[in-house]
Amino acid sequence: MSTNDRSEADFDGAITMDRLREILDAYGASAEKWPAEERAPMLALLNSSARARELRDSACDVDRLLDTLRAPAPSEALAARVNAMHPAAPRLRADNRRSWRSPVPRAMALAVSVLIGVFIGFGVGNYDPDPVAERQTVQTLPAAETAAPRTEAAVQGPPAPPSIAAPRSGSSGFGTAPLLAGSEAPPAEEAEAAEPVPLI
Amino acid sequence: MAAQPDFWTAKARAALQAEAAESDDALVCQVAAGDQGAWRQLVSRHLASLVAQAWYVLGDRAEAEDVAQETFVRLMQKARDWEPGGAQLRSWLYRVALNLCIDRKRSSWRPRPLDDAAERSDGDDPAGRMAHRMDLERAVAAALDRLTERQRTAIVLVHYQGFTNYEAAEMLDTSVDALESLLSRARRLLRAALEAESGDLLGDR
Structure with a gap:
């Protein structure tokens, strides 16, 4: 039977020596630690029985041993830290934290990050990382073509590195092709003539 | 989701404060309103x-703090969601602390340091008595550390913290009978572990 439902009604004012021993074994000799509803009968039995008092004295030993261990007091620094926690407007702080838990600001932050990433991506795609390669391309062209106006080579832009397919008209990617699309694209023959000769 | 404390109307709060101005519940109400x-x-x-409590469980002052x-x-x-008249604040606080202690104990247990005991020794104790006392504290601390987690917690709640049998049983999520069993076993183990020392060190009573 669980004794969580114990109440004073369970006791008729008397207590057995066995129960007294159980209580002393569990709670020790200090009356204020005993179950409240059994305290009075415990004290009555202790008053009337030498054997009960022997049992209580025995329980006292363990209490005394436990009492030798005394916890330290809180340091002044801890008390100052905890006292300094300001309870004012806890709702405001909680709301601030909660607002970042909602998906809307998180989604906005993600969208801004993606946009920044896309702009940076375009910038890197148009960046000429190796001007030497451009010079080499121009040098390998036939003499007639090298005599062509510099502007053609400039319009064509640098060749892509060997590991990256050179963007062609209609192809996708972040190379030079998108810049030549539409009305700004040169006639087909011009574009073919201006196509860079691959490096060997 | 926990309901917002709309029921904490000014009227209810005032009535609560009038009835038990010094109660923990009333103080938590005031804290929720920003009362330093x-x-x-x-x-x-x-x-x-x-x-x-944390020190008795963990045995380390810094961790206890x-x-x-x-x-x-x-x-x-x-504080804002505290329901007056519900769980006792004291029980709630000690249960939270107990759970924090158990988490720490499980993640990084180490033997109880004893420098705290030295710090607390009475300055006017004769050297011999102080040494005896420190020996005894070490022995008791070691014996407590050898108890199971639940036995030690039961001893801390009932003996050191003075919780009633019902409160301690509830905090340990067990019955009063089971609590008594934990306490009896713990005290028997402590007595057995400390029998050699106790005869000598408690002989001055």
Whole structure:
């Protein structure tokens, strides 16, 4: 039977020596630690029985041993830290934290990050990382073509590195092709003539 | 989701404060309204006991203070949603602290350091008695550390913290009978572990 439902009604004012021993074994000799509803009968039995008092004295030993261990007091620094926690407007702080838990600001932050990433991506795609390669391309062209106006080579832009397919008209990617699309694209023959000769 | 404390109307709060101006519940109400004085009163009431409880369980002063501080952080977060007349604040605080202790104990247990005992020794104790006392403290601390987690917690709640059998059983999520069993076994083990020392060291009583 669980004794969580114990109440004073369970006791008729008397207590057995066995129960007294159980209580002393569990709670020790200090009356204020005993179950409240059994305290009075415990004290009555202790008053009337030498054997009960022997049992209580025995329980006292363990209490005394436990009492030798005394916890330290809180340091002044801890008390100052905890006292300094300001309870004012806890709702405001909680709301601030909660607002970042909602998906809307998180989604906005993600969208801004993606946009920044896309702009940076375009910038890197148009960046000429190796001007030497451009010079080499121009040098390998036939003499007639090298005599062509510099502007053609400039319009064509640098060749892509060997590991990256050179963007062609209609192809996708972040190379030079998108810049030549539409009305700004040169006639087909011009574009073919201006196509860079691959490096060997 | 926890309901917002709309029921904390000004009227209810005033009635509560009138009925039990000094109760923990009333102080938490005031803390929820931003009352620094009420906060200090709660700290004054419970900080030392929380540190003590954590120290008895963990055996480390720095960790015990961390636990006590974290418990007050939790209280501050809970204050707005606190329901007066529900769980007793004291039980709630000690349960939170107990759980924090258990988490720490499981993550990084190490033997109880004893420098705290040296710090607390009475300055006017004769050297011999002080040495005996420190020996005894070491022995008791070691014996407590050898108990199971639940046995040690039962001893801390009932013997050191003075919780009633019902309160301690509830905090341990068990019955009063089971609590008594834990306590009896723990005290028997402590007696057996300390029998050699206790005859000598308690002989001066």
